Amino acid sequence: MKFRKIMGILITSALCVSALAGCGSSTNVSSSAAYSTASSSVSTEAENTSDEKVLRIAFPSTLTSADVTNSTSATMLKETAGVAETLVYADSNFKLQPMLATEWEMTGDNTWVFKLRDNVTFHDGTPFNAKAVKWCIERSLKENSELAGTTYIQSVEVIDDHTVQFTTSERTTDLPAAMSYVGTAIIAPSSVDKSGSFILPIGTGPFKAESFDETTGIFTAVRSDNYWGDINTSVTKRIVKSMPDASARSLAVQNGEIDIANDIPFSDLETLENSNNTNVSKFNTARTYFYEYNMKKDLFKDERVRKALIYAINKNEIVNDVLFGVGGVPKGILMDNMPWANTNVDTYEYNPDKAKELLAEAGYKDTDNDGYLDKDGQKLTVKIITFTKRPGCPLIAQATQGYFANIGIDASVKVMDWSAMNELIKKGDFDIALNSATSAYVPTPAYYLDAYYVHNNIGYKNDKLNELVEKCKATDKMDEKYEYSKEAQALGQEDACIYTPVLYGAVFAVSKNVTNFEFNAAAHDFIVPYNTDLK
Amino acid sequence: MLGYLIKRIVIVFGVLWMVSTLTYFTVHVTPGDTATAILYSIGGENAVSEKNIEHVRDKLDLNRPVYLQYFEWVTNSFKGNFGTSYKYNKPVLYMIKLRLPNTIKLGITAFLISVAVSIPLGIISALNHNRIVDHLSRIFTLLTSSFPSFWIAIIFIIFFALKLKLLPVSGMDSPKSIVLPAITLSLGMMAPIIRMMRTSMLDVMGQDYIWVSRAKGLKESAIIWRHVLRNAIPPIITVLGLQIGHILGGAVIIENIFSWPGVGGLLIDAINAKDTPMIEGCVLVVAFGYTFINLVVDIIYACIDPRLKYSGEGK
Numbered sequence: 001m002k003f004r005k006i007m008g009i010l011i012t013s014a015l016c017v018s019a020l021a022g023c024g025s026s027t028n029v030s031s032s033a034a035y036s037t038a039s040s041s042v043s044t045e046a047e048n049t050s051d052e053k054v055l056r057i058a059f060p061s062t063l064t065s066a067d068v069t070n071s072t073s074a075t076m077l078k079e080t081a082g083v084a085e086t087l088v089y090a091d092s093n094f095k096l097q098p099m100l101a102t103e104w105e106m107t108g109d110n111t112w113v114f115k116l117r118d119n120v121t122f123h124d125g126t127p128f129n130a131k132a133v134k135w136c137i138e139r140s141l142k143e144n145s146e147l148a149g150t151t152y153i154q155s156v157e158v159i160d161d162h163t164v165q166f167t168t169s170e171r172t173t174d175l176p177a178a179m180s181y182v183g184t185a186i187i188a189p190s191s192v193d194k195s196g197s198f199i200l201p202i203g204t205g206p207f208k209a210e211s212f213d214e215t216t217g218i219f220t221a222v223r224s225d226n227y228w229g230d231i232n233t234s235v236t237k238r239i240v241k242s243m244p245d246a247s248a249r250s251l252a253v254q255n256g257e258i259d260i261a262n263d264i265p266f267s268d269l270e271t272l273e274n275s276n277n278t279n280v281s282k283f284n285t286a287r288t289y290f291y292e293y294n295m296k297k298d299l300f301k302d303e304r305v306r307k308a309l310i311y312a313i314n315k316n317e318i319v320n321d322v323l324f325g326v327g328g329v330p331k332g333i334l335m336d337n338m339p340w341a342n343t344n345v346d347t348y349e350y351n352p353d354k355a356k357e358l359l360a361e362a363g364y365k366d367t368d369n370d371g372y373l374d375k376d377g378q379k380l381t382v383k384i385i386t387f388t389k390r391p392g393c394p395l396i397a398q399a400t401q402g403y404f405a406n407i408g409i410d411a412s413v414k415v416m417d418w419s420a421m422n423e424l425i426k427k428g429d430f431d432i433a434l435n436s437a438t439s440a441y442v443p444t445p446a447y448y449l450d451a452y453y454v455h456n457n458i459g460y461k462n463d464k465l466n467e468l469v470e471k472c473k474a475t476d477k478m479d480e481k482y483e484y485s486k487e488a489q490a491l492g493q494e495d496a497c498i499y500t501p502v503l504y505g506a507v508f509a510v511s512k513n514v515t516n517f518e519f520n521a522a523a524h525d526f527i528v529p530y531n532t533d534l535k
Numbered sequence: 536m537l538g539y540l541i542k543r544i545v546i547v548f549g550v551l552w553m554v555s556t557l558t559y560f561t562v563h564v565t566p567g568d569t570a571t572a573i574l575y576s577i578g579g580e581n582a583v584s585e586k587n588i589e590h591v592r593d594k595l596d597l598n599r600p601v602y603l604q605y606f607e608w609v610t611n612s613f614k615g616n617f618g619t620s621y622k623y624n625k626p627v628l629y630m631i632k633l634r635l636p637n638t639i640k641l642g643i644t645a646f647l648i649s650v651a652v653s654i655p656l657g658i659i660s661a662l663n664h665n666r667i668v669d670h671l672s673r674i675f676t677l678l679t680s681s682f683p684s685f686w687i688a689i690i691f692i693i694f695f696a697l698k699l700k701l702l703p704v705s706g707m708d709s710p711k712s713i714v715l716p717a718i719t720l721s722l723g724m725m726a727p728i729i730r731m732m733r734t735s736m737l738d739v740m741g742q743d744y745i746w747v748s749r750a751k752g753l754k755e756s757a758i759i760w761r762h763v764l765r766n767a768i769p770p771i772i773t774v775l776g777l778q779i780g781h782i783l784g785g786a787v788i789i790e791n792i793f794s795w796p797g798v799g800g801l802l803i804d805a806i807n808a809k810d811t812p813m814i815e816g817c818v819l820v821v822a823f824g825y826t827f828i829n830l831v832v833d834i835i836y837a838c839i840d841p842r843l844k845y846s847g848e849g850k
Contacts, residue, residue, distance in 0.1 A: 244791070424573055
């Protein structure tokens with residue numbers, strides 16, 4: 001009898017679930033979170049009715065919060081959903097522009113005063129003022145582990161209703177640029193309840209938060225009626241869906257479930273380009289792919305070897321053939337239109353003969369006719385390490401391996417997690433590392449040059465260059481900043497210990513219903529500008 | 536029976552302790568600094584500076600020796616406090632409570648689909664031994680066990696979502712969303728169940744008492760239902776229990792491909808960020824699920840197989 005009962009239960013349950021699954025039973029997407037106000041429903045068909053136009057965007061990271069104290073969420077809220085804004089922003093020419101602040105001034109070695117816009121209210125009608133900025137920045141400094149290190153802000157004081165003073169832990173001339181960083185996005189004190197628990201982000205952007213489902217990572221925002229600025233779009237709602245898997249994003253666009261997705265697999269580009277429903281948009285970004293030599297190794301102490309290896313790489317071929325046209329070759333180390341980019345430096349254009357010549361001068365010849373160069377009986381071998389997260393890294397490293405083989409160098413490639421690669425670099429257990437970073441994380445020359453050249457972990461040091469970067473950080477005159485930056489780049493490029501063969505490209509799959517989608521390289525790669533529209 | 540139960544529960548706790556300890560130290564010996572991994576996971580390469588690394592280490596008390604961190608974690612775990620996720624800055628239990636129901640929903644659906652297909656197929660296969668149905672069933676078994684689930688997932692998405700437009704590609708937005716991930720997950724479990732059901736049936740069908748039953752003139756259906764199936768089922772229960780482990784492990788991959796918001800996605804994120812408390816939490820949930828289900832299976836097994844009772848094992 002027991003056996004019959006068990007079998008009966010099993011078979012009945014199986015049939016029920018199969019039927020439910022097949023017929024499409026109701027799965028209730030709800031969160032136990034107190035603030036998950038609604039379960040979002042995104043159908044595979046377009047949700048646009050005559051009075052509602054919904055823009056559905058895939059967000060390429062896991063979203064478990066909608067709070068600006070989490071950098072990932074802050075990026076989503078500022079760049080993708082259009083809910084929260086910063087005091088300053090950088091336009092597509094990397095020039096700082098007023099956003100929630102109208103002007104700013106360095107009033108002392110460690111103090112900056114920002115004048116705030118007086119015609120702004122938060123989405124719930126509460127006023128945007130100095131008190132709100134102080135509350136929000138102090139909260140973010142406490143919760144966000146990277147904010148203090150990025151901005152150097154130590155404290156915030158209210159001068160008057162629309163004036164706020166920031167005191168920094170050290171002298172910085174770049175605070176306005178740092179105030180464009182997503183982690184400084186401002187939300188209202190009413191975003192939290194009386195006990196301080198976060199509810200929903202109440203920002204100042206053209207879209208206001210409607211709901212966030214912590215379980216599914218779906219964030220919805222609707223048009224705000226009281227936006228202080230002018231925007232030109234008929235979109236009434238933005239739904240941001242957390243989709244960390246690149247293939248899932250690509251397939252969702254192809255299936256019409258999503259209107260905009262970025263960082264899609266290169267292998268899907270052809271399919272998407274040939275699709276009737278989607279367009280593929282490629283843009284150069286301020287992010288770079290860069291090679292670093294292990295300067296503690298004798299091999300790379302010889303400048304001729306360092307330069308020979310750069311000459312050996314066909315950068316244009318990498319962009320066009322290996323990266324499917326996603327990316328670009330810089331005229332220096334940065335995007336050409338950055339005001340502080342030096343585009344008059346030697347870029348070591350592809351020249352395998354010159355590479356061989358330089359290696360021969362350095363004493364590397366194929367004495368045993370095995371196809372590989374050698375010196376003092378030692379075969380010339382190099383170990384290239386790179387990481388998985390940036391899609392171009394493994395591809396560029398493999399292409400480089402081939403270019404090196406062409407000039408007689410036996411190269412191996414090891415791909416790993418970024419933190420593991422960083423550890424190997426710190427330990428010195430590598431020959432060449434292919435890394436990546438964004439040069440407009442804080443849109444000012446000193447931040448990137450400081451990380452790229454000065455605080456490297458590869459053993460490279462040029463006192464004159466370091467001095468120039470220090471001067472670039474110290475001066476508050478923009479012309480001087482640019483000049484010091486350009487001089488530093490010239491020196492760094494001449495040393496050729498770190499070099500940028502390729503700029504990182506952003507690739508978007510965009511539904512053909514989407515119009516007016518313009519990329520801003522000064523913003524985050526995930527940006528969906530406010531004016532993005534739907535047909 | 537009580538003594539047997541207590542013994543098994545002690546073993547469950549022992550397994551959980553071993554799994555959590557192994558996981559804790561494995562996370563710490565894998566390459567990459569924890570503070571660096573956390574910063575990288577939340578802010579990318581640029582967020583990783585010496586200043587920020589120090590800040591994170593101080594904030595999370597990561598400068599202490601690993602064994603001290605481990606003892607603190609174990610002590611707190613016994614009190615029901617599994618810590619706060621390094622990456623999400625939220626309690627681990629809270630995050631798991633959000634996601635676990637989805638993994639269970641997916642797992643149960645996949646399990647039941649698998650049972651509903653595999654057991655009848657195994658029975659039919661055995662009853663039609665070496666006939667065309669049996670051969671087809673064996674080919675099906677071979678195919679489902681040979682193709683990796685991530686590949687099947689992509690093929691299903693292309694066919695059912697992109698070509699036929701019947702089902703969504705991913706997410707958990709509509710009731711239809713569960714169909715593809717559940718079927719993909721269930722396929723991986725079917726082969727062992729079908730094979731075991733078929734073998735077990737054939738084994739019992741060859742026993743003397745079945746021949747005797749036939750000789751006595753019992754109806755074939757009565758022989759199959761009353762004698763063959765009853766004796767063939769116990770080994771299947773064990774296989775079903777083991778397949779639960781497959782569900783929990785397989786869900787990690789399937790959830791990622793279908794953007795299904797379960798514990799699997801949380802675990803992958805946690806591993807990337809070296810978020811030890813979250814990794815421990817997710818691994819413990821999977822390990823507990825696996826050992827608990829196996830405990831239940833053993834109890835069911837003891838109840839339905841009288842031989843165990845008489846031999847004393849189930850007492």
